[in-house]
Amino acid sequence: MSAKLARRGGWREALRTAWVALVAVGLCAGACTGTPAGPGAGGGTAAGSPAPPAQGSPEASAPGSSAPSAATAPPVPGTVVAAGLPRPVGHWANLPFAWPSSCPAGRATCPLEMDVYAPLGGGPWPLVVVLPGGPADPTQYGYLQALAVPLAARGAVVVTAGWQMRAEDGAGFPQSFEDVACAVGVARGIAATYGASPDRVTLVGHSLGAWAAEVVALSRAPFTPDDLACPAARGSLRPDALVAIDSAPWEAMGTYVGPGYIPSLVGSDRASDPAILAALDPHALLAAPGAPHLPVLLVHGTADTTIPEAYSQQLQAALVANGYASALVLVPGATHSSVLGNGATIDAIARLAGIG
Numbered sequence: 001m002s003a004k005l006a007r008r009g010g011w012r013e014a015l016r017t018a019w020v021a022l023v024a025v026g027l028c029a030g031a032c033t034g035t036p037a038g039p040g041a042g043g044g045t046a047a048g049s050p051a052p053p054a055q056g057s058p059e060a061s062a063p064g065s066s067a068p069s070a071a072t073a074p075p076v077p078g079t080v081v082a083a084g085l086p087r088p089v090g091h092w093a094n095l096p097f098a099w100p101s102s103c104p105a106g107r108a109t110c111p112l113e114m115d116v117y118a119p120l121g122g123g124p125w126p127l128v129v130v131l132p133g134g135p136a137d138p139t140q141y142g143y144l145q146a147l148a149v150p151l152a153a154r155g156a157v158v159v160t161a162g163w164q165m166r167a168e169d170g171a172g173f174p175q176s177f178e179d180v181a182c183a184v185g186v187a188r189g190i191a192a193t194y195g196a197s198p199d200r201v202t203l204v205g206h207s208l209g210a211w212a213a214e215v216v217a218l219s220r221a222p223f224t225p226d227d228l229a230c231p232a233a234r235g236s237l238r239p240d241a242l243v244a245i246d247s248a249p250w251e252a253m254g255t256y257v258g259p260g261y262i263p264s265l266v267g268s269d270r271a272s273d274p275a276i277l278a279a280l281d282p283h284a285l286l287a288a289p290g291a292p293h294l295p296v297l298l299v300h301g302t303a304d305t306t307i308p309e310a311y312s313q314q315l316q317a318a319l320v321a322n323g324y325a326s327a328l329v330l331v332p333g334a335t336h337s338s339v340l341g342n343g344a345t346i347d348a349i350a351r352l353a354g355i356g
Contacts, residue, residue: 077090077118078092078093081153085150086153087119089117089119089120089149090117090119091115091117091145092116092118092194094113094115095114095115096111097112097113097114097161097182097230097232098111098179098182098186098229098230099111099112099228099230100164100178100179101175101229102164102170102172102175104168104169112163112179112182112183113138113139113162114183114186115142115160116194117148117149117151117152117157117158117160118152118194118196119152119153119156119195123157123195123196123197125155125156126155126156126197127156127157127188127196127198127201128157128158128349128353129158129161129183129187129201129239130144130147130148130159130160130161130204130206131183131203131204131209131210131212131213132144132160132163132206133207133208133209133210134165134166134207134208135166135258135261136165137166137169138162138164139162141160141161141162143340144160144340146341147204147206147340147341147346147349150341150346151349151350154350154355154356155355155356156355157191157194157195159183159187161183162179163183163212164176164179165208166264167264171264171265172265172266173265173267176212176265177212177215177219178223178224180212180213181223181225181233181237182225182229184201184239185230185232185234186230186234188201188233188234188236189233198234200240200241201239201241202239202240202242202349203217203241203243204244204245204349205243206245206246206340207245207247207307207336210243210245210246211247211248211249211250211253213239213242213244214247215279215280215282215285217242217294217296218282219285219291220285220289220290220291220292222236223237238292238294239294240294241294241295241296241297241352241353243298244296244297244298244299244312245299245300245340245345246299246304246306246336246339247307247311247312247315248307250282251311251314266280282315283315286318286324287322291322293323293325294324295324295325295352296319296324296325296327297326297329297348297349297352298312298315298319298326298327298329299312299328299348299349300312300313300328300329300330301334301336301339301342302332303332303333304334304335305336307336309330313328327348329345329348
């Protein structure tokens with residue numbers, strides 16, 4: 001290895017180590033002026049959130065600098081949820097985890113944020129990452145608390161993470177899916193601090209987030225965000241198990257998300273490119289040679305009037321036909337939103353993720 005490559009590798013590893021430590025202790029402690037979101041609040045950008053060190057800065061070019069281990073005691077949670085739960089759950093809100101290179105007009109930086117829900121003590125717990133649906137502003141993931149709190153109370157560390165879904169927020173291909181891969185890698189990186197094992201990540205997506213999770217989980221080649229965009233990632237950026245709840249159907253994306261959504265995401269000049277379209281189609285991905293055959297759980301509410309359950313049934317048939325270990329759980333009477341907090345949904349995810 002040349003001296004130049006060695007220096008580059010040392011800088012990247014130093015940056016990763018430092019940022020894992022920062023995210024692990026909440027990142028905003030003493031550095032941000034944003035107020036942590038309480039129960040039911042959506043994610044929000046904490047004013048003054050620090051950007052990662054620029055290349056060439058003293059912080060970024062000091063491979064010998066020391067940083068606290070990510071396996072230290074977790075910071076004090078912003079809120080604790082305990083009423084009616086088998087164990088109290090801490091909630092750490094608005095933790096910046098990624099700095100995409102593509103931002104909305106007029107913004108130099110647009111950090112993506114995640115929330116962590118974890119039992120207070122014990123472990124190591126299973127690790128779950130949850131993506132919101134949309135398309136919406138990437139800060140609008142607070143509604144996922146309906147799923148995150150009961151899962152954490154059963155015995156899991158649950159990370160809810162924003163991702164870029166709309167062109168006006170900087171979304172695109174492949175960067176939106178790199179956001180998701182980054183969330184998986186950062187969750188592994190900070191897992192020990194919050195009492196989780198980083199060895200197995202269950203990736204859960206709801207609605208449009210389910211489609212994004214499917215693309216990341218089923219693609220033969222992993223999505224790999226740039227080190228500066230995702231400095232705290234550790235280990236594999238792929239999940240080890242996949243859960244799709246009320247999945248937005250690729251074959252009817254124009255109907256249920258909007259006729260211009262895919263062109264806005266990939267660019268009108270690439271919207272008819274067969275290779276791009278195949279890379280976004282879960283049915284094509286799961287049938288492709290070399291596709292990762294991870295376990296898959298599909299969940300759909302039978303009273304969902306936003307996306308019919310038939311699409312999950314079709315995806316389940318394709319998974320079975322291609323030899324996946326998969327299951328479909330239809331939740332009686334559950335709507336597109338109420339399915340998240342339904343006991344049948346919680347039970348099914350807990351079984352797959354090894355919770356409780």
